[in-house]
Amino acid sequence: MVVILKNNIQQDKLDNFIQWLSDQGIEARPTKGLHTTILGLVGDTAKLDLDTIKAVSIVEDAIRIQEPYKNANRKFHPLDTVVQIGELKIGGGNFQVISGPCSVESEAQITEVADRVHKAGARLVRGGAFKPRTSPYAFQGLRAEGIELLHAARRKTGMPIVTEVMSASHLPLFEDVDVIQVGARNMQNFELLKELGKLRKPILLKRGLANTMEELLMSAEYIMAGGNMNVILCERGIRTFETATRNTLDISAVPMLKKLSHLPVVVDPSHAAGINWMVEPLSMAAIAAGADGLIIEVHNDPQHALSDGPQSLTPDQFDELMPKIKSMASFMGKKMAD
Amino acid sequence: MVVILKNNIQQDKLDNFIQWLSDQGIEARPTKGLHTTILGLVGDTAKLDLDTIKAVSIVEDAIRIQEPYKNANRKFHPLDTVVQIGELKIGGGNFQVISGPCSVESEAQITEVADRVHKAGARLVRGGAFKPRTSPYAFQGLRAEGIELLHAARRKTGMPIVTEVMSASHLPLFEDVDVIQVGARNMQNFELLKELGKLRKPILLKRGLANTMEELLMSAEYIMAGGNMNVILCERGIRTFETATRNTLDISAVPMLKKLSHLPVVVDPSHAAGINWMVEPLSMAAIAAGADGLIIEVHNDPQHALSDGPQSLTPDQFDELMPKIKSMASFMGKKMAD
């Protein structure tokens, strides 16, 4: 950490501050410039609170020069993490497509979609049982029943299931879920993250609409600090001034997150743009940028979808897309499950 | 709702769509333009899902022309809501200052700060018992003990207490809290909002960092749909490209929220800028823009604050600020509690 001191400070205040740092095992090494004096702090500065330092009366500013996350940091874990979901692997060169409808609506719907996407090459099935909806008057998901229906889809296809949790109090219902998803709106629901850290199940952690990559990694750190190292990061678009797309897919997040962290990174092109014809070009771009997987919404009847229709593909469209995905993943040297 | 149709669509598909709308009690009235045909939908369109309509194959786009919130909408409730907290009122011309430290740290700290801000003119005391912190390694609040200490502050000063809830499972600890705060990161924690809707306590709902005013009102609607009409909206800065301030205070949100809704609107200048010397000009601006109250952080020892130091005032600074606040509130025709 680098601390920039105000001009014309009293020596005794500086001495006090240096002593206070020293009491915490931090050595402060000053450099006097023409106008400004800076302190280089040496020691375990990760435990110092940046805001506390900035609040000291003689301090003009303080800048952290090391990342505040440890478990998620590639510097300390150079090798790619491979998350294991049953026999499936994701990360470390293993690429997977997760697919299914936005919401689970009925057994017929979820098993049919699961069957179709499985035949096309998806290897995990997703579907929302608990749905975060902006309006209290909109369909909120089938909840417990939705999870039961996902089990039916798993029985039919053999695919592991991925579904979103919205509250720690619902976790008992997720005992037999294979991958628990944390949605963008809950990325900083820290109480929920702590509970997920106690599990050993894979967690699919979606980036919040207005959260930086560092914040995403800090939320992963919450889960990992509890001992659960099976975190999959997901880029799904950020909120910007542009309105032609629902969100702006931050494609740079793929290589950057993989540089900063050893965790697998998947991309959700369906939610990023919110437009079904854009799923193909964004999927291609995501793989080309180095993604370890994709989450693609498929619905068997978009006209009557109870949520999020415009971004869904039909099973027929998905059938056309998958060969292109496989071909691009192969071109980029990725392995897909058979 | 206005539906814009694609060009060159088949008549039978259009007939089907109009029939499907009719089945739901909605009449579609077409207008043919040179290039485009639009449908004006007549009926209770609030129950239609915008995304479902957009997903229909013959639809190019659909635009909602009425607000999707009802209970929070000034059109249906023209008079200002006055939220009652014990004998205090907020809204409808009544202005209040809520003050206290970011985190509750000790009985001495919270009672001393409460005493000082009460003497200066604050009429509600705030302090964080549960703290949402980006880092799992940072201080997470005294939790249950922090709420006990707030009770001690209330006993000493008589001021109602305001504190943040981070999970529905903690709500039993909040039974004797006067105003429950929902933080920016939980503004779309819909499961929590639903639980708060079952209470009849005042809820202070902070706008999320990247949430629109409409989304804030929809989150208020979640609480109100449960029957709890005692919602206070709080503008606390949004996330933009500007880095000179921590967030960008959206001052326009004050008049706009008060135009769209009848609920009281307070401003948090401490978190908006994240800089203690800016609390004064932003407080003045907020009152001038029509705010019904302010939330101002005060700490008795910023150097040793366990969280969020740089934005806090000292009690002495607060003593200097309050007369200016009172004078500006009076200038704007607001009543403050004695």
Add this chain to the structure above:
Amino acid sequence: MVVILKNNIQQDKLDNFIQWLSDQGIEARPTKGLHTTILGLVGDTAKLDLDTIKAVSIVEDAIRIQEPYKNANRKFHPLDTVVQIGELKIGGGNFQVISGPCSVESEAQITEVADRVHKAGARLVRGGAFKPRTSPYAFQGLRAEGIELLHAARRKTGMPIVTEVMSASHLPLFEDVDVIQVGARNMQNFELLKELGKLRKPILLKRGLANTMEELLMSAEYIMAGGNMNVILCERGIRTFETATRNTLDISAVPMLKKLSHLPVVVDPSHAAGINWMVEPLSMAAIAAGADGLIIEVHNDPQHALSDGPQSLTPDQFDELMPKIKSMASFMGKKMAD
């Protein structure tokens, strides 16, 4: 400037870099931490290019700890600049209202509006002769004729005129303009700024839609580096994700710009929100935050305005607003011209 070095660098590369800095009169003082070595650079680092330093192969990052602007910096010019426009003053406690239509349309229009706003208390008249319009098919302004009509308005009311320049090649037409405005879209038209630096006329410099406060000050620096110290800064809203208002008025920019710089700061509430009923609350907020002036659009016939109608006030509405502005300016201790 602080330079953070990569880990495990070769000593000879470090020696070369330190020598290269030394050749430019900069001394590098190293501080070795546990994981990282930093260099504190001492000397006139303003002339170092940050990107050049970052490009050095052994450098991880470099951080400038002093502002890159000099003439505009309050550290070097502690007293408020008072810009003189004929007998009028702006800044240093002097507050002015600049008013008029978005576009100059006819002599009758501009003289009538000028007369009305002058009677209500505005002391400078504005009107667009050259209009930056998003569409090539929209009205582009009366251009040279528009400036002539502004002269007519000045003759009738005695008010100095403010109008926008869009190209350095048009400057000969601005010889008899009192204040030259640089619009948001041209804030970083550096060739234009250099030409304005050669004049000694007051320049009203609007902040770009996506420009930081530091960039605004650097654009002011371009003008001042040429010797023209008469720069008035203008906050007019920034582009964010929020769509309820056309732009987001960054009210914090008022106190922050005045802290960083000695230049006067005015606010344009008409363009910030793009909604005429919001001009009043945003004007009040701007004055309360410390602004030195306001630019308010007034049009005598909003229905037939050739540009930017929805944000304009009628002369009658302006008559109602001005007493509130005068009262708030007086409350904040500002002087207005008689």
Add this chain to the structure above:
Amino acid sequence: MVVILKNNIQQDKLDNFIQWLSDQGIEARPTKGLHTTILGLVGDTAKLDLDTIKAVSIVEDAIRIQEPYKNANRKFHPLDTVVQIGELKIGGGNFQVISGPCSVESEAQITEVADRVHKAGARLVRGGAFKPRTSPYAFQGLRAEGIELLHAARRKTGMPIVTEVMSASHLPLFEDVDVIQVGARNMQNFELLKELGKLRKPILLKRGLANTMEELLMSAEYIMAGGNMNVILCERGIRTFETATRNTLDISAVPMLKKLSHLPVVVDPSHAAGINWMVEPLSMAAIAAGADGLIIEVHNDPQHALSDGPQSLTPDQFDELMPKIKSMASFMGKKMAD
């Protein structure tokens, strides 16, 4: 265009408005809803000014449902535009790499870089002669001399040259430039765009940092309205809250711009991220998303680059990258010049 009327309006005002529209050849077809009446406007609504309509006293809101650009609109020009630069083609399946240093610094530098990138497979050489720099104290480019040096590079390699114009008054110097670039900061310098519309040379138009895709297309429309149809669009990153990258590459802009318009779209991965190791993954993503070309910065001595070092590749790095670009372009079915 759809016009939403206010509630409870007077019939005579509505009649007047409908008559005023009729006078302009626009028919207004009303649809009465439960709470709201809308007017569907039929006729050539492109000439109506949206803001003028919104300013009408009985109007609540107005929404344009057709794109405001014509020449750039794919609806009216379904086939891809192929821009011809000498014998080179870009667009319509033809893919080109434009490469060279950020700034032209010396004959040795620009000819050596041009020679290296030409050998590696670039077919156009770029280099800045006029440099838009945030600071007036930074290197501003060699200007006229820089253009001379680009001619030398063209003589040596046979490659057409691409360089940026910053002011219409400099255009005489660009007579022998093959492609004129408009930088992000000048995307809405409408006076410059009009002058470029008078030429018949290809124009490379970069998207502004905070400009929407529609605004980019409107700026292209300015050039095309003058008769110059040779416009190449360039996505180079937008400004968002994320700070891990300098800008956020809006990868969705590639397929969206190609859907909305027939113009070729190239991507600048060097400026988008501002980080040299990210040029490769972002280049791959851009091609996969459908881009028609790339602009990649290459510098022969990044340590001593006079501008924008951290984003440049060395010629050796470019040699390694080009086979990957060629391979991906071929995978996506694009033709590159020999």
